[in-house]
Amino acid sequence: MDRMLFSVIGYFALTVMALLCLLPFLLVVSSSMTNEEKIILDGYQFLPFDFSIEAYKILFKYPDQIVNAYLVTLGVTAVGTLLGLFLTSMTAYALSRKDFKWRNKFSFFFFFTTLFNGGLVPWYLLIVNYLHMKDTPLALVLPMLLNVFYIIVMKSFLSSIPEAIVESAKIDGAGDFRIYAQLILPLSKPALATIGLFLALAYWNDWYNALLFVSDEKLMPLQYYLYKMLGNMDGMRKAMMGAGAVVTTALPTEGLKMAMTVVATGPILLAYPLVQRYFVRGLTIGAVKG
Amino acid sequence: MLKKSRMGMLALALTSAMIVGACGNNGNNGNTGNTGNAAEPSAANEPAANSAATSETTTAGGIDISKEVHLKMVFVGPKPVDYDSVFGEINKKLKEKINATVEGEFLDWSDWAQKYPLKLAASEDFDLIYSANWAGYNDQALKGGFLELTEDLLSKYAPETWAKMPEVSWGQAKVNGKLYMVPQNRGESVEKLILYREDLRKKYNLPEINSPETYATYLKAIAENEKGVVPFTPETGDWKYHNLDRVLLKQQQEWNMFDLDMPFAYKLTDTAGKVFNVYETPEFKDLLVYYKDLADHNVWSKNVLNSKNDHQADFKTGKTASITHNNGTLGSLMALMRQENSPFEVKLADINQGKKKSVAISTQNGTSIHATSKNIERSLMFIDLMQNDKEMHDLMMYGINGVHYTPVGDTKYKATDKNPNFTGFSNWNFNSPLNLDNEAFPQEASDLVKGWEANVYHYPLETFVFDNSKVKSEIANLGNVMLRYAIPLEYGLVKDIDKGLAELNEQLKAAGLENVQAELQAQIDAFLASQK
Numbered sequence: 110m111d112r113m114l115f116s117v118i119g120y121f122a123l124t125v126m127a128l129l130c131l132l133p134f135l136l137v138v139s140s141s142m143t144n145e146e147k148i149i150l151d152g153y154q155f156l157p158f159d160f161s162i163e164a165y166k167i168l169f170k171y172p173d174q175i176v177n178a179y180l181v182t183l184g185v186t187a188v189g190t191l192l193g194l195f196l197t198s199m200t201a202y203a204l205s206r207k208d209f210k211w212r213n214k215f216s217f218f219f220f221f222t223t224l225f226n227g228g229l230v231p232w233y234l235l236i237v238n239y240l241h242m243k244d245t246p247l248a249l250v251l252p253m254l255l256n257v258f259y260i261i262v263m264k265s266f267l268s269s270i271p272e273a274i275v276e277s278a279k280i281d282g283a284g285d286f287r288i289y290a291q292l293i294l295p296l297s298k299p300a301l302a303t304i305g306l307f308l309a310l311a312y313w314n315d316w317y318n319a320l321l322f323v324s325d326e327k328l329m330p331l332q333y334y335l336y337k338m339l340g341n342m343d344g345m346r347k348a349m350m351g352a353g354a355v356v357t358t359a360l361p362t363e364g365l366k367m368a369m370t371v372v373a374t375g376p377i378l379l380a381y382p383l384v385q386r387y388f389v390r391g392l393t394i395g396a397v398k399g
Numbered sequence: 400m401l402k403k404s405r406m407g408m409l410a411l412a413l414t415s416a417m418i419v420g421a422c423g424n425n426g427n428n429g430n431t432g433n434t435g436n437a438a439e440p441s442a443a444n445e446p447a448a449n450s451a452a453t454s455e456t457t458t459a460g461g462i463d464i465s466k467e468v469h470l471k472m473v474f475v476g477p478k479p480v481d482y483d484s485v486f487g488e489i490n491k492k493l494k495e496k497i498n499a500t501v502e503g504e505f506l507d508w509s510d511w512a513q514k515y516p517l518k519l520a521a522s523e524d525f526d527l528i529y530s531a532n533w534a535g536y537n538d539q540a541l542k543g544g545f546l547e548l549t550e551d552l553l554s555k556y557a558p559e560t561w562a563k564m565p566e567v568s569w570g571q572a573k574v575n576g577k578l579y580m581v582p583q584n585r586g587e588s589v590e591k592l593i594l595y596r597e598d599l600r601k602k603y604n605l606p607e608i609n610s611p612e613t614y615a616t617y618l619k620a621i622a623e624n625e626k627g628v629v630p631f632t633p634e635t636g637d638w639k640y641h642n643l644d645r646v647l648l649k650q651q652q653e654w655n656m657f658d659l660d661m662p663f664a665y666k667l668t669d670t671a672g673k674v675f676n677v678y679e680t681p682e683f684k685d686l687l688v689y690y691k692d693l694a695d696h697n698v699w700s701k702n703v704l705n706s707k708n709d710h711q712a713d714f715k716t717g718k719t720a721s722i723t724h725n726n727g728t729l730g731s732l733m734a735l736m737r738q739e740n741s742p743f744e745v746k747l748a749d750i751n752q753g754k755k756k757s758v759a760i761s762t763q764n765g766t767s768i769h770a771t772s773k774n775i776e777r778s779l780m781f782i783d784l785m786q787n788d789k790e791m792h793d794l795m796m797y798g799i800n801g802v803h804y805t806p807v808g809d810t811k812y813k814a815t816d817k818n819p820n821f822t823g824f825s826n827w828n829f830n831s832p833l834n835l836d837n838e839a840f841p842q843e844a845s846d847l848v849k850g851w852e853a854n855v856y857h858y859p860l861e862t863f864v865f866d867n868s869k870v871k872s873e874i875a876n877l878g879n880v881m882l883r884y885a886i887p888l889e890y891g892l893v894k895d896i897d898k899g900l901a902e903l904n905e906q907l908k909a910a911g912l913e914n915v916q917a918e919l920q921a922q923i924d925a926f927l928a929s930q931k
Contacts, residue, residue: 149712149718230517233521336509341508362709
């Protein structure tokens with residue numbers, strides 16, 4: 110009986126919590142479908158009282174562009190995540206091996222680079238004038254490929270894998286790469302899923318590299334495309350100051366922001382359920398286990 | 400085991416270092432040394448005369464243009480939808496006239512502020528660039544990104560511009576006595592006006608709005624009677640003064656206030672150009688009393704300082720009953736509201752009638768030539784055409800006749816429904832007397848400006864530009880003090896005005912007010928001495 114009561118209360122509380130978590134999404138979706146004037150007068154609404162799909166119309170005014178932006182983002186995210194995972198895990202594995210003589214020196218070297226940076230202009234010059242990566246997909250993938258923080262997380266996870274596994278594989282005659290690919294990688298799925306999600310999110314949400322290095326419309330990732338759209342609307346209004354130009358249409362900026370959020374976050378939400386079960390485990394790995 | 404916990408500690412330390420370190424990772428795009436050092440342009444930049452066989456083309460000025468060149472120009476704003484068709488047309492004509500073609504590169508409004516300095520720092524390949532005081536013209540000129548335009552160059556390659564541009568405009572565009580920009584050739588008035596709801600004024604039988612007092616009467620009446628309407632909403636942005644100060648302080652007192660960026664001003668009529676601290680004047684204190692009174696009557700919302708509302712949108716929907724902005728913007732808003740058959744009757748008010756009005760400084764919009772450009776002559780010829788050749792000017796400013804606009808008489812145009820496909824980017828640097836007015840623009844707004852233009856006051860310090868390089872950090876400090884102590888005071892959030900003022904001035908002194916003032920005065924004195 111007590112157990113029954115506990116379950117009822119527990120489930121009820123959790124359901125309420127879950128619904129509360131959904132509310133912001135509801136607000137965003139319904140606001141994206143509300144008439145602009147209504148938003149300005151009464152703020153965002155949980156239900157679209159004054160229904161209007163104007164914001165989506167503007168968003169998809171040039172459907173080929175937005176589809177193209179989606180494809181760029183998907184491509185960059187896929188390539189960047191896979192390549193990034195491969196490089197991060199290899200680096201971390203090498204650093205986690207106790208018989209690697211200079212591992213501390215290397216670790217320090219990696220870490221040290223995170224403390225300083227050259228600043229924006231030198232970085233820009235390096236990518237544009239020396240590496241000649243302006244307007245190439247490389248400029249979108251390379252800068253975020255290897256993150257020292259992820260290497261450290263990965264390394265601390267790999268350190269928890271018993272040395273004995275590596276030793277026994279060695280005795281059986283496996284080479285270093287084979288040990289890494291066939292033993293270590295399968296064992297570190299939780300960490301890979303965690304880091305993979307981090308990387309995928311970072312690539313999915315990245316617009317800054319695109320801002321700096323991409324001026325070709327065909328290479329614009331989704332986030333930058335949306336950012337540009339919104340920025341141009343705000344900027345246009347501000348910049349028309351004194352130009353005597355008459356802005357001929359009212360632009361639904363508030364609703365548009367929400368519509369963009371829906372379009373930009375929708376797909377990446379699907380990544381969560383896939384890796385969720387590793388996620389909790391992955392982050393707590395490295396803590397002392399009983 | 401010990402080893403492991405040490406690792407954990409290290410990981411932890413690293414993690415926190417990462418997080419702390421990450422904060423300093425972005426948004427710091429200032430104070431970088433310049434890379435491209437401006438090569439002094441030699442006048443002997445003659446294109447090699449290897450054109451024996453080709454047609455010997457020279458322009459009226461006797462300049463050899465036999466070699467075809469391709470110019471690149473950087474604009475601010477998004478690439479217009481009909482870029483290809485309009486620029487195709489421009490290039491056809493440009494080829495005939497000066498044997499050149501032009502290609503535009505566009506920096507979107509969303510990120511031009513980051514990209515613009517980078518383009519110059521990286522010395523990328525372009526010939527012309529839109530420049531403006533609000534786009535860091537002074538800084539970029541001092542860093543050597545722009546080519547110095549000498550009298551020889553201008554009079555030879557841009558003769559019409561050289562002849563038609565008012566002397567004042569050239570003077571204002573000089574940085575340390577050197578010119579790096581061909582400014583727009585059109586005096587814009589930047590004085591701010593007030594836009595209000597005439598229907599509400601009539602509803603409550605209020606007196607006509609033509610002075611600060613009548614304006615206050617209107618505001619208070621709205622606050623009292625129109626529930627749900629905010630009487631006044633300021634423009635958002637990092638204002639260091641009250642949003643109404645341009646109207647109630649600068650115009651009212653006939654001061655020049657240095658773009659409202661510093662706590663200094665001088666009187667327009669003062670030939671000695673004596674600089675004083677705005678916050679120590681009795682006029683400012685009177686204004687504080689005026690503001691406090693308005694605030695006590697709930698004329699602006701309580702959270703006015705952290706509101707992010709777009710005041711124009713608020714006005715359009717009837718959420719607020721008055722806003723302030725410049726004539727062009729308010730006129731556009733009125734035109735838009737009339738187009739949408741807005742139920743409100745709106746009107747412009749000038750509450751400083753008969754006061755001296757000054758024109759915008761010419762560097763509001765301009766064109767600069769990249770220091771490393773190889774096509775200096777042709778670039779100047781291009782600017783000359785764009786400002787003074789009607790055909791070219793109209794193409795660049797309004798698009799294709801019959802597609803994007805139709806001319807109405809000689810001075811106006813009517814925007815077609817395709818008009819938005821060629822607008823929204825910075826072509827204003829080619830503003831000139833050839834400009835057409837949009838016929839949808841409210842007549843009363845145009846009339847007001849015409850009245851002002853007759854009243855424009857020219858004064859000795861009009862072309863003075865303050866070089867703040869020596870006192871940059873103090874100015875930043877002063878700005879912070881103004882934001883922190885002056886703004887709450889001006890919006891009536893400080894109970895005791897005298898105490899607030901005393902504290903503000905104390906803080907300003909601590910932030911280095913006297914240093915900046917001395918520097919400013921010294922530069923003004925030197926400037927005036929050189930004028931004599």
